[in-house]
Amino acid sequence: xxxxxxxxxxxxxxxxxxxxxxxxxxxxxxxxxxxxxxxxxxxxxxxxxxxxxxxxxxxxxxxxxxxxxxxxxxxxxxxxxxxxxxxxxxxxxxxxxxxxxxxxxxxxxxxxxxx
Amino acid sequence: xxxxxxxxxxxxxxxxxxxxxxxxxxxxxxxxxxxxxxxxxxxxxxxxxxxxxxxxxxxxxxxxxxxxxxxxxxxxxxxxxxxxxxxxxxxxxxxxxxxxxxxxxxxxxxxxxx
Numbered sequence: 001x002x003x004x005x006x007x008x009x010x011x012x013x014x015x016x017x018x019x020x021x022x023x024x025x026x027x028x029x030x031x032x033x034x035x036x037x038x039x040x041x042x043x044x045x046x047x048x049x050x051x052x053x054x055x056x057x058x059x060x061x062x063x064x065x066x067x068x069x070x071x072x073x074x075x076x077x078x079x080x081x082x083x084x085x086x087x088x089x090x091x092x093x094x095x096x097x098x099x100x101x102x103x104x105x106x107x108x109x110x111x112x113x114x115x
Numbered sequence: 116x117x118x119x120x121x122x123x124x125x126x127x128x129x130x131x132x133x134x135x136x137x138x139x140x141x142x143x144x145x146x147x148x149x150x151x152x153x154x155x156x157x158x159x160x161x162x163x164x165x166x167x168x169x170x171x172x173x174x175x176x177x178x179x180x181x182x183x184x185x186x187x188x189x190x191x192x193x194x195x196x197x198x199x200x201x202x203x204x205x206x207x208x209x210x211x212x213x214x215x216x217x218x219x220x221x222x223x224x225x226x227x228x229x
Contacts, residue, residue: 033216043206043219056216089158103150104217106160 002026004107006092012113018080021110024073025094033104034067034077035091043091049075082114117142117211121220128197129228135182136192136223138207148210149183149190150217155203163205166190194225202227 005024013019025032033048047057049069057067064083069075079086089109095102119140128134140149151163166174166183173181178198182191190209194201207220 042221045216048216091160093160103162103165105162106152109158109160111158 004092004094004105006090006107006110008110009108010111010113012115013082014115015083016081017114018078019082019086019112019114021077021079021090021092021112023075023077023092023107025075025092026105027073029094029096029105030072031095031097031102031104032069032075033093033095034075035093035106037089037091037109038087046077079112082112084114087112087114117144117209117218119207119209119218119220121205121207121223123223124221125224125226127226127228128194130197130199132197133193133195134197134225136194136205136207136225138190138192138220140188140190140207140209140218142188142209142211144211149181150208150210151179151181151190151192152206152208152219153201153203154206154222155200160206164192197227199227199229201225 007022031050034046035043037043046059047067052069067077089111091106091109093104093106095104121138147168149166153161153163164174164176164179166181173183178195180193204222204224206222208217210217
């Protein structure tokens, strides 16, 4: 069974450009999480969905960030306009359900560099 | 706010030896789960082991085991017979009722010396 799939794996862009990160969760999982990892702040939860509905977006840093989940097998995280401080590794994770005991499985991450 | 603290930014161990990574957490909840994730240089986050707070028995997965001290809010990871492939960043995480999300520690970088 394929794990969580993220694309692109690496993205280099210039400040002000729009960036779209993509995620395909594990088939059958109905919860999806977006995390950001930086040296300064570690791993932070940005937003998570359950059954395609955003449940908690309190971690989204500002209005430049938006996330969607149009169906059970696809989610996007968009940054518009991008800034150098957005440079980080962005992880998508999925789980079967939203309960505490459900393990989150992580994708390989997208390394974003904003120049 | 719930917090997870890993006080050892870096650890090293000789191959085949045993190493213990420390983690403490702070929560007033009684129902929660604890996890250790491994992040090798590939940056993939891999689940190593998990522990349910209501279980007294420490979780074990092959060479990996935990020492869960609920009263002390401590959750350490023991790696026995360390192997070169164990070299990675290790993150402790807590999933707390009500928050319904993982809170991660800062990570411990583990080096295995051949």
